[in-house]
Structures are given as C-alpha cells and as structure tokens.
Amino acid sequence: MSNKIKLGIVGYGNLGKGAVKAVKATDDLELTAVFTRRDPETLELDDPSVKAVHIDNASDYKDEIDVMVLCGGSATDLPEQTPHFASMFNTVDSYDTHAKIPEFYESVNEVAEKNDTTAIISVGWDPGFFSLNRVMAEAILPRGENYSFWGKGLSQGHSDAVRRVEGVKNGVQYTIPSEDAIAKVRSGENPELTKAQKHRRVCYIVAEDGVDKSTIEETIKTMPNYFADYETEVNFISEEELARDHSKAPHGGFVIRGGKTGDDNDQLYEFSLTLDSNPEFTASVLVAYARAAHRMSQEKQFGAKTIYDVAPAYISPKSAEELRRDYL
Amino acid sequence: MSNKIKLGIVGYGNLGKGAVKAVKATDDLELTAVFTRRDPETLELDDPSVKAVHIDNASDYKDEIDVMVLCGGSATDLPEQTPHFASMFNTVDSYDTHAKIPEFYESVNEVAEKNDTTAIISVGWDPGFFSLNRVMAEAILPRGENYSFWGKGLSQGHSDAVRRVEGVKNGVQYTIPSEDAIAKVRSGENPELTKAQKHRRVCYIVAEDGVDKSTIEETIKTMPNYFADYETEVNFISEEELARDHSKAPHGGFVIRGGKTGDDNDQLYEFSLTLDSNPEFTASVLVAYARAAHRMSQEKQFGAKTIYDVAPAYISPKSAEELRRDYL
Numbered sequence: 001m002s003n004k005i006k007l008g009i010v011g012y013g014n015l016g017k018g019a020v021k022a023v024k025a026t027d028d029l030e031l032t033a034v035f036t037r038r039d040p041e042t043l044e045l046d047d048p049s050v051k052a053v054h055i056d057n058a059s060d061y062k063d064e065i066d067v068m069v070l071c072g073g074s075a076t077d078l079p080e081q082t083p084h085f086a087s088m089f090n091t092v093d094s095y096d097t098h099a100k101i102p103e104f105y106e107s108v109n110e111v112a113e114k115n116d117t118t119a120i121i122s123v124g125w126d127p128g129f130f131s132l133n134r135v136m137a138e139a140i141l142p143r144g145e146n147y148s149f150w151g152k153g154l155s156q157g158h159s160d161a162v163r164r165v166e167g168v169k170n171g172v173q174y175t176i177p178s179e180d181a182i183a184k185v186r187s188g189e190n191p192e193l194t195k196a197q198k199h200r201r202v203c204y205i206v207a208e209d210g211v212d213k214s215t216i217e218e219t220i221k222t223m224p225n226y227f228a229d230y231e232t233e234v235n236f237i238s239e240e241e242l243a244r245d246h247s248k249a250p251h252g253g254f255v256i257r258g259g260k261t262g263d264d265n266d267q268l269y270e271f272s273l274t275l276d277s278n279p280e281f282t283a284s285v286l287v288a289y290a291r292a293a294h295r296m297s298q299e300k301q302f303g304a305k306t307i308y309d310v311a312p313a314y315i316s317p318k319s320a321e322e323l324r325r326d327y328l
Numbered sequence: 329m330s331n332k333i334k335l336g337i338v339g340y341g342n343l344g345k346g347a348v349k350a351v352k353a354t355d356d357l358e359l360t361a362v363f364t365r366r367d368p369e370t371l372e373l374d375d376p377s378v379k380a381v382h383i384d385n386a387s388d389y390k391d392e393i394d395v396m397v398l399c400g401g402s403a404t405d406l407p408e409q410t411p412h413f414a415s416m417f418n419t420v421d422s423y424d425t426h427a428k429i430p431e432f433y434e435s436v437n438e439v440a441e442k443n444d445t446t447a448i449i450s451v452g453w454d455p456g457f458f459s460l461n462r463v464m465a466e467a468i469l470p471r472g473e474n475y476s477f478w479g480k481g482l483s484q485g486h487s488d489a490v491r492r493v494e495g496v497k498n499g500v501q502y503t504i505p506s507e508d509a510i511a512k513v514r515s516g517e518n519p520e521l522t523k524a525q526k527h528r529r530v531c532y533i534v535a536e537d538g539v540d541k542s543t544i545e546e547t548i549k550t551m552p553n554y555f556a557d558y559e560t561e562v563n564f565i566s567e568e569e570l571a572r573d574h575s576k577a578p579h580g581g582f583v584i585r586g587g588k589t590g591d592d593n594d595q596l597y598e599f600s601l602t603l604d605s606n607p608e609f610t611a612s613v614l615v616a617y618a619r620a621a622h623r624m625s626q627e628k629q630f631g632a633k634t635i636y637d638v639a640p641a642y643i644s645p646k647s648a649e650e651l652r653r654d655y656l
Contacts, residue, residue, distance in 0.1 A: 021590045025470045102653050122656055129464075131656045132640055136457075139616045139643040140609075142353045186602075252596075261612055262349045265604035268580075274514075276593035281468075284589055288467045308641035308651050312460055315467040316636070323636050325430050327463050328455045 004030040005294045007287070008061060008089070010081060011071035012036050012043055014249075015094070018283030019069050020045070025284075028317045029291065032065050062088050066297075067290040070094075071283070079104060086112045086119040086304075090293040092286050094124035101127065109304035118297040119304045123289045124282040125273055126150070126253070132307050133255040133271040141259025141267055145190040149177035149198055153251030153278070161226045162203050165219050167211035170239065172246045174202045177254065178231075188266035190258050196229040203234045206242050251278035288315040332358040333622045335615070336389060336417070338409060339399035340364050340371055342577075343422070346611030347397050348373070353612075356645045357619065360393050390416050394625075395618040398422075399611070407432060414440045414447040414632075418621040420614050422452035429455065437632035446625035447632045451617045452610040453601055454478070454581070460635050461583040461599040469587025469595055473518040477505035477526055481579030481606070489554045490531050493547050495539035498567065500574045502530045505582065506559075516594035518586050524557040531562045534570050579606035616643040 005028060009019045012034055023031045024047075033051040036043055040052035053061070058068075068085045070093040072078050078095045085091050086108055095104050101122055112119040122128065126148070134146050151174065158173035181198045184191045203220060207213055217234040221227055237245075252273040259267045275281045289307075292314035296305065313320055318327070333356060337347045340362055351359045352375075361379040364371055368380035381389070386396075396413045398421040400406050406423045413419050414436055423432050429450055440447040450456065454476070462474050479502065486501035509526045512519045531548060535541055545562040548555055565573075580601040587595045603609045617635075620642035624633065641648060646655070 018590065025589070098656065101656050102649070105652055127656045135644050135646070135651060135655050136640055139619075139640075139645070140612050142355075142645075248593075261353070261608040262346065262605060265576075265608055266602075267604060267609050267612075268600075268602040270598070270600045270602075272596075272598045274594075274596040274598075276595060277590060280589040280593055281595050284468050284595075291467075306648075306652055306656055308644070308648070308656075309639050311637050311639045312464055312467075313636035316463050317467070317470075318463070320634075320636070321430070323463060324433055324634060328426065328429050328450055328459045328634060328636075 002030060004028055005291060006030055006032045006064060006066045007290055008033050008035060008058070008065040008068045009071055010035045010055065010058070010068055010085065011077065012038075013071065013073075014279035015283050015286075016071035018277070018280035019071055019287055020047075020050075021280065022284040022287040026287065026317065029287065033061060035068075058085070059088055065089060066294045067092060069286050069290050071286070079107070082108050082119060082121065083111045086117050087115050088117070090118045090290075090297045092120045092123060092289045092293050094128070094282050094286055095122045096124065096127055098127060105304050105306070113303045116297075116300075116302045118293045118302055120289045120293045120296075120310065121304055121306060123307050124285050125275075128282075128285055128307055129271070129273070130253070130255050133269075134257075135308060137255070137257035137259070137269040137271075141257055141261065141269060143261070144257050144259030144267075147181075147185045147193070147198070147256045147258075148253065149182060149256070150253040151175040151177050151199060151251070153253065154246075154249050158201065158226055161223065162205060162220055165216055165223075167208050167216050169206045169208050170242055171203060171205040172242070174204075176200050176202055182254065182256070185256050185258055186268060186270075188258050188260075188268065194229075196231075200231040200233065201227055203232070204237050204242060204246055205234060206239050207236055248276060249278045251275050251281075291315055291317065330358060332356055333619060334358055334360045334392060334394045335618055336361050336363060336386070336393040336396045337399055338363045338383065338386070338396055338413065339405065340366075341399065341401075342607035343611050343614075344399035346605070346608040347399055347615055348375075348378075349608065350612040350615040354615065354645065357615065361389060363396075386413070387416055393417060394622045395420060397614050397618050399614070407435070410436050410447060410449065411439045414445050415443050416445070418446045418618075418625045420448045420451060420617045420621050422456070422610050422614055423450045424452065424455055426455060433632050433634070441631045444625075444628070444630045446621045446630055448617045448621045448624075448638065449632055449634060451635050452613050453603075456610075456613055456635055457599070457601070458581070458583050461597075462585075463636060465583070465585035465587070465597040465599075469585055469589065469597060471589070472585050472587030472595075475513045475521070475526070475584045475586075476581065477510060477584070478581040479503040479505050479527060479579070480602075481581065482574075482577050486529065486554055489551065490533060490548055493544055493551075495536050495544050497534045497536045498570055499531060499533040500570070501532075504528050504530055510582065510584070513584050513586055514596060516586050516588075516596065522557075528559040528561070529555055531560070532565050532570060532574055533562060534567050535564055576604060577606045579603050619643055619645065
C-alpha cells in the first residue's frame with residue numbers, strides 16, 4: 001500500500017476534471033475514484049487505476065478514501081452534497097454563494113462535529129485566497145481600506161445576459177478592472193469606489209445576419225443591473241473569431257489594501273491572480289486543502305473549517321523542517 | 329481591568345518605536361511597558377500609561393503581560409533574548425538571519441515547550457509574508473517556479489559600502505527590481521534568473537569637495553560582491569537633496585509564482601508590498617502575531633511556531649463568525 005493520501009472526486013464537470021489534473025501534479029496524493037450522477041461507464045478517465053463510480057455507491061468507499069473533493073455547483077449541489085458526504089468522509093469544497101456561507105457553515109459543522117470528520121468549506125480564490133488576503137492585510141494594517149478587483153475575467157452570468165438579447169447569435173462578456181481605479185488605490189489616497197467605478201465591461205458579440213447592430217449595442221449598454229451603471233464596450237465579431245479568441249475561461253483579479261502606519265507612512269499590500277483557467281486553479285486550491293483536511297482530521301481537528309482556520313503548513317507537502325530551512 | 333491583550337515591547341529602536349505605534353492602531357491590544365537596556369528615565373514615551381522599565385526587571389511583569397514583542401536585532405540581540413524571554417512570556421520576534429533559522433527555532437522551541445509558552449519566531453515580511461506566499465503558491469501550483477524580487481528598497485549594507493569609498497561624504501543605495509526580469513516572469517516563461525539579473529542598484533552620492541567623481545563612480549561600479557555583477561547607476565547630489573529626498577526607509581518587493589495546470593494553462597500568483605517604512609510595517613506584523621501568540625497559548629499550543637503554523641484567524645481581531653460573514 002502506498003503512503004499517499006487517497007482522494008475521491010465528486011462531480012466530473014470542469015472543476016472535477018481540473019481536480020483530476022491537479023492530483024496528478026502532486027507526489028503525495030492519489031486519486032482512488034471519481035463519483036458521478038451519470039452512468040459511470042460513460043466517464044472518460046484516461047488513467048485505468050482510477051475507478052468511475054455512481055455517486056449512490058460512495059458509502060462503499062468509506063475505508064478507502066481519506067478526503068472527498070466536492071466539485072459540484074453552489075446553487076443546488078453543494079448545499080446537499082457537503083453535509084451528506086461530511087457524515088462519512090473528510091471533505092473540501094468551493095461553496096461560493098457569499099451571502100449564504102454562514103448558514104452553509106452551520107449545516108456542515110453540525111454533521112462534521114457529530115461524525116468526527118473535517119470539512120473545509122469555501123476554498124478557491126474568491127471565496128478563498130482573496131478572502132484570506134483581505135483578512136491578513138487588515139489584521140496587519142488596521143488603518144486602511146481593502147479593495148477587491150475582479151478580472152480580466154469571463155463572466156458567465158453577464159455572458160448569458162448578452163446572449164439573451166434579441167439579434168445576438170452568440171457572445172461573451174469580460175469584466176475588466178479599471179486601470180484608473182487601480183492607480184488611485186495604489187497612490188494611497190484610499191478613494192471611495194463603487195463596483196461600477198472599479199470595473200468596466202467588454203462584450204464580444206456575434207450578431208444574427210441582417211440585424212441592426214446599433215440596436216443590440218444600445219440594448220446591452222442600457223440593461224439595468226448588468227450594464228447600465230458600467231462603462232461598457234460592445235464589439236461585433238464573427239463566429240470564427242469567437243471560437244478562436246474567446247474559448248478559454250480566464251479570470252483573476254487583485255486584492256489591494258492601502259494602509260497607513262505611524263504618522264503618515266503609506267503601506268501598500270497587494271495580492272493578484274492572473275489565471276488562464278479559472279476551474280483548473282480552483283481545483284488546484286481544493287486539492288491542496290484536501291491535504292490539510294486529511295492532516296487536521298488525523299489531529300482530531302473535526303468540524304467545518306474555513307481558509308482562516310487552516311495553518312498554512314497543512315497545505316504544503318513539505319515537512320515543517322523543510323519549510324523552516326528552505327522557505328522561511 | 330480591561331479585556332485587552334497586554335503587550336510588552338523589548339527594545340526601543342526603530343522597530344520598537346514602530347511597535348508602539350502599531351499597538352495604538354488596534355482596539356484589542358494595549359501596551360503595558362517598554363523594556364530597555366538604557367536608563368529607562370531617558371526613554372521618551374508620549375503615553376503616560378506606558379511604563380519604561382529596565383530590561384533586567386522584566387521578570388517582575390510575568391503576571392501583567394500576555395505577550396512580549398521582541399524588537400531587538402538578529403545579529404546579537406534575539407539569539408539571546410528570545411530564549412530568555414520565552415522562558416517567562418509568550419513572545420513574537422522578527423529574527424531574520426535566514427540561514428540560522430533552523431538552529432534558532434530549536435533553541436527557542438526547547439525553552440518554550442519546557443515552560444509552556446508560545447513563541448512565534450521570524451515574522452515580518454521576509455522572513456514572514458514573503459515566506460508564507462512562497463509556500464502557499466507552491467502548494468497550490470506544484471508545477472512552476474517561485475521568484476522573489478526585493479525593492480524598491482534602501483539597503484543598509486550597500487549604503488554603508490558606498491559611504492566607505494574614498495571621496496564619498498554621504499550616500500544611499502537603493503535595490504530596484506528589474507522591470508525586464510519581472511516582465512519575463514509574468515509572461516509565464518519561467519526564466520532562470522540570478523539575483524543580479526533580477527535587480528539593479530541605484531546610488532545617490534554626496535561627494536567631498538574637489539574630488540574626481542568619475543573615480544568614485546568607477547570604484548563603486550567595480551566593487552566586488554556588492555556592485556560588480558549588477559547594473560549599477562551612480563548619481564551625484566547635494567547634501568540638501570540627500571536630506572530632503574532620501575531620509576525615509578522604503579522597501580518592499582514581489583513574490584511571483586508562474587505555474588502551469590492541466591495541459592498548458594498559465595496561472596500567475598503575485599504578492600507584493602510597497603512600504604514607505606520598512607520598520608513600521610515589520611512592527612505591525614509583529615503586533616498582529618502577538619495576538620496569535622496569546623490565543624495559541626490560551627489553547628495550550630506551546631513551543632516555537634513560525635508563520636506556517638499560525639492559522640490566519642488568530643491574527644485578526646474579528647471573531648470567526650464575523651470573518652465568515654463579512655470577509656469570506
């Protein structure tokens with residue numbers, strides 16, 4: 001038997017596929033099975049040592065899996081799946097409905113405490129590393145202001161919105177941080193900025209043949225909630241250009257804190273991510289925190305945990321001695 | 329009695345002065361006393377509730393202080409002071425001689441474990457937040473390369489070196505990250521770069537009257553170890569300009585990891601600090617980790633700890649509920 005930490009992956013969409021790849025990039029983790037609601041026979045897993053199993057049979061794997069990496073969506077999957085799996089396994093998930101995190105935490109914590117499992121919730125980048133940096137920056141620099149900028153990133157919700165406009169055949173929307181706003185924040189003046197002042201929106205639209213493009217542009221730019229408050233740019237392109245230039249899911253952003261210490265010294269703290277693949281990055285974070293869930297469970301740190309509760313050493317494959325010697 | 333966490337500060341140089349200011353910026357910490365090797369009467373503390381006490385009398389304060397913030401230097405102070413104080417108090421320090429951290433850790437850990445104290449060592453920004461980001465970035469993106477850039481920053485050692493050159497009346501040296509090198513790293517090509525390729529050096533020199541400036545410039549630029557391997561710029565300025573423009577101690581830098589996930593997706597992780605005052609920032613980190621030392625000691629997590637061992641929630645004054653609700 002190998003000494004590796006044994007993982008299961010629940011869900012085989014973009015996030016689950018990213019998690020399979022993320023496990024392969026490590027030396028101390030191994031994948032035992034992928035659990036799916038589909039017919040397991042239809043899953044294309046290129047590693048013959050990894051089983052595809054129907055999600056209803058997961059309980060058969062209680063003794064074979066150390067941590068379940070939950071790769072379902074936040075709207076309907078995770079509110080059911082995390083408490084369900086946390087009753088049998090250590091888990092890690094990327095639950096990202098910010099406003100509902102407190103109640104999600106409570107429901108998972110109850111199950112995990114009762115069953116002596118460790119359930120790390122809401123890791124990824126936001127919630128996740130962005131959340132972590134907002135708290136650490138504020139703890140160090142209490143006098144100051146946090147700014148989160150998102151993008152350049154493909155926004156699924158806004159892309160759906162432009163595709164619903166009459167005459168639009170296909171299209172995508174990118175959220176882009178405003179360079180002006182970033183420059184103001186970096187200058188140390190701690191400006192008040194709305195979300196609309198911090199970001200602009202850029203659309204690439206494939207129009208139906210013969211429709212009036214200026215009407216489409218006007219409809220998008222004046223769409224309430226989605227675009228009306230923002231500086232919005234609409235570009236018309238061909239179906240070929242859309243497929244060629246806009247098929248990836250890039251994302252990222254910045255957390256910046258402009259703080260002051262002493263009499264009047266500006267101290268600028270910045271964290272940023274520039275991601276070619278949003279789901280692959282989130283999956284990589286999930287897999288690193290699966291390592292932490294296993295270790296914390298071995299130390300009997302049971303219950304629901306967030307990124308704030310996990311000592312950073314737990315996510316690294318290195319020993320404490322190596323970290324002190326080679327990284328500190 | 330207040331419910332605040334009571335701190336002592338040991339050492340009243342730039343770091344200790346920064347720590348006094350950092351405590352004032354918090355609502356949950358208070359300063360009980362500053363300990364000094366000098367005559368305590370000579371210390372100018374503008375807050376009458378803070379005592380100045382001779383360092384030899386620190387043991388009288390065992391029941392009055394929760395955490396001692398050690399603000400001495402790494403060369404000779406901390407190797408003696410941290411084990412000494414960790415025998416009586418929880419401590420936090422910014423020991424920064426990277427190569428000797430493992431032996432420093434051992435000597436502090438032995439005392440802290442024996443006396444049931446919590447001693448957080450080597451926090452600040454490097455070692456400290458830079459170390460933290462190197463480890464977290466690598467844990468998430470195992471396929472990739474870490475790059476640390478320092479600056480723009482005033483380098484004490486290099487400033488001393490230029491001031492020793494014949495004909496130099498006064499001067500300072502800044503280490504500046506190379507824009508070219510940063511651009512290469514951000515492009516995702518994971519280049520091999522020496523420290524000299526990542527940085528350039530810029531000097532501001534006040535020359536003695538009547539000396540040959542070109543000789544000074546040549547001597548600096550060819551100085552082995554310090555400058556010969558670097559792109560070095562030498563500027564001559566007046567004593568007035570030096571006082572006006574170069575009296576602060578700015579520093580900062582970047583930790584960048586260029587990683588790959590999946591087949592060929594570039595994922596860029598960046599952390600940076602731009603600091604007007606290096607000692608005030610380090611002191612602010614020390615004070616936030618003093619909060620952690622107190623809490624970990626209350627949970628009987630005794631022994632020497634590094635930034636890798638401290639769950640982020642411990643450094644924040646907010647409750648776990650507030651963090652989940654407002655920051656995650």
